[in-house]
Amino acid sequence: MKAVLELRDVHKSFMGKKALQGVDLSVGAGSVIGLLGPNGSGKTTLIKIIAGLIKQNAGEVKICGLNPGEETKALVSYLPDTQHLYKWMRVEDAICFYDDFFEDFDRLRCEELLDYMGIDRADKVKDLSKGMYEKTSLALTLARQSRLYVLDEPLGGIDPVARDTIIDTILSNYREDSSFIISTHLVSDVERLFDTVAFIKEGKIILDGEAEELRIERSMSIENIYKEVFRNA
Template sequence: MESVLQLADVSKSYSGKLALKQVSLTIKPGKIIGLLGSNGSGKSTLMKIATGLIQPASGTVKVGGVPVGIETRAVTSFMPDQPLSEPWMRVEDAIDFYRDFYADFDSAKADEMLAFMKLGKKDRVSSLSKGMSERLQLTLTLSRNAKLYLLDEPIGGVDPVARAKILDAIVNYYSEESSLMVSTHLVRDIERIFDEVVFLKEGEIVLHDEVENIRLAHGKSVDEMFKEVFGE
């Protein structure tokens, strides 16, 4: 089975400070992966490299066996930690913008997700709460029929009710032929959706394992393991 995402010996520095240090990682289809680490651990850098927004200093990155570039951007859907929509837009404008921009945008899926998220097409983006704005960003990201979904801190600063809704949407609407990676430091709230977790500490992978193995081998939840590794 071909990997969806493959990083080999990837390093990246900013102003002389190493953000990623020889990271190697292989992600298979049909998995929801937690990319877990404290702030500044390199999570966003890894995601931006995987999506082609920034280039690594060294190493190789492939999506579906193809080196990251224009071709892989067409099959990679990225939700950054900043909104994808503009404040002047209504929800329907944001949907139209994505439909025009991405050939793989699935309008029926978008309509279904808007209903699930309780978002109205006439709602103004500028009037949405933090939680509703996150729901919109997730709808835009998951409405594409991509191979690789990358969600950077999708529940940061969101209240528990919206958080549960967002997690349910991730599970319900991602395609099982694809892979979905979620970066977060809010491990306890989100670990229920993960098949695998990757612990990133100071730019290095210190653990990559299936959630079931962590529970069986260590007798711990992912959150307990996270606190042990990161001292939180």
């Protein structure tokens, strides 16, 4: 299975503070990987490097064999954990924005997803509730036919009903030629999605492997492994 993403000994520090310390990670086509760790563990830094927003100090990052940059941005569909859409936009403007800039954007698929989630295209982005905003962002992100989806805390601050909708949407979007990296600290809600998990602590991957193998090996759920690994974090 050819890797969609390869990270080799990736280091990143901010003003002397180490955020990533020698991260190695490989993501094959068609896999869903859970990047698990508490706040401040380096998940967002790693994801931003993959999205091409920040640059590693050392190590190698390859996305479909390419260094992060203009070309890889066309291959990676990124959902940040912040409110990244312009406040002047209506939902319709955001759809047009994605449609204009991403060749792999499927407008019809986006509209289907928005209808499924009950989002009105005429709504102003700044007036959306946190849950509605997350759903809109997710619909825009998943409506791209990308090689790699990178979702940073897609469930953060979302009520349980909305969480189910979001998880169902992610599931319905699965394709064999695309891969997902989902970062979260809310493990129980999404652990059924993961093929592989990587536990990240203080900028290092301290445990990774096939989700099912880890469950059998340790006789516990991924959520309980998470609690065990990060008990003192």
